[in-house]
Amino acid sequence: MKKNQIYGGGAQFCFLIFTLFMFFSCKSGETDGELLPSVSGSSGPLEKVRQLAEENRSFADGRADNIVSHPAEIRAILERGFVVFGMTAQDQKPFFYKDEQTGELIGLDVEIGYAIANRLGVRAVFNRDAASFDEVVTKVVNGEVDIALSKLSLTIRRAELVRFTNPYISFRQAMLINRLEFAKIGPEETLPAFIRNFKGTLGVIKNSSYVNYALMNFPDAQIESFDTWDETVNALFAGKTLAIYRDEGEVLIVNFTRKDASILMKPVFINDKRDPIAMAVSSEAPLLQEWLNVFLDDYLLQNRRQLTPSRLIERHFRTGADTQVN
Incomplete structure (x- = not known):
């Protein structure tokens, strides 16, 4: 039988318990009672990332609460204390790019990355060594990054190498x-x-x-x-x-x-x-893939109106122009 083809009920049960714990029992005040951070509102891209990054800096180098009960691929991230996101070296505005004034990394994918890390209770690390989109996928396959979050197109060829989440924008x-x-x-x-x-x-x-x-x-x-x-x-x-x-x-x-x-x-x-644009994880990380899909369900519920080409351009380029497609 091929690897990852069938997973026992025990693993699925652990994932269910883990998901319920992460989304409904977190009472530490880290999220101010909000299920997930929203990208909507009056704050600009730089202010939003700064807010998420400030929250992210409060996390220690490792999680000690019930780590053993978590699925292996998620437990490794929690024990390490940080999650690594893979992005291309070339800026992809409005998804990830350096602010012209401060040089800080901002954009939709950066906001999503911090929101994921904050939900897990670990620090976010953005690896931008990849020279191309395909190289980002290769870094996932080689275990150099945990999650490809790089305006990555979901294609059949890439899906033969990694596991894709549901698309978060199309x-x-x-x-x-x-x-x-x-x-x-x-x-x-x-x-x-x-x-x-x-x-x-x-x-x-x-x-x-x-x-x-x-x-x-x-x-x-x-x-x-x-x-x-x-x-x-x-x-x-x-x-x-x-x-x-x-x-x-x-x-x-x-x-x-x-x-x-x-x-x-x-x-x-x-x-x-x-x-379709989606995140990607290792072919050996099915429960991390499922966790990210649960995360995206709630994230999209709160931010769907903001996640359109015209809204993204309006927010990150501030053209003031009519952004409707004729």
Whole structure:
């Protein structure tokens, strides 16, 4: 029988007891009576992370309360006294990035990471050694990080290596097309057919999920991979590619942050192609995966209205612009 295929009732019972203990019997005042911290409200991204980080600094180097009764993969974190989250070295605003004024790490994934650590009662450590999204997954497989929390796309290929949680946000896949180059091909009303049969040069980030998405969805395209998203965008504006391919959030950000984008580029949102974003843990950590799903159920219940592409952009970029997708 393969490893992790069947788990005994005892392990599931321990997980149930652990979950009930963590979510309903914590009376120390660490959460001020609130089930989970909310990202909503008037506080900005920097203030929110500072609030969570301040709470996190109060935890000691290890937990002593009933550690033995916890599932092995969670017990290891509690005994160690900290949980390690894996992120890419490259900033991924609004998910994780350094504040321009203070240099502090902030963003949605940072807030979620601190909320998880605070619920476990351990310190949060953010490992940003990974050069790519795929390398974050590799660090989970190798045991270098406990949880991949890095705006990580849930893909079949990655799911063969790690266990994914339920998605905490989902984007439409999107393209940004060079209007001038597209005009040479045909009138704009042929856009749906143009997208379906895309044959031009398509820019994507190297070692990202969109390399495989591009190969699968646009088999006739000439795929050009770039080290970073900034390089990918610059190649499009320089006329080196006909289009670039990523999620709707990133395409919207380009439109909001580059004044010439609306004139030179055309955004296209692909409604039937989704990009679910989730956390990932080791294939040998099924109960940590379940615990995170319980955590996310409550987190999403409190913050679902904030976890949309337009709300995230509005909160972290403060453009003041209309963020509705037309």
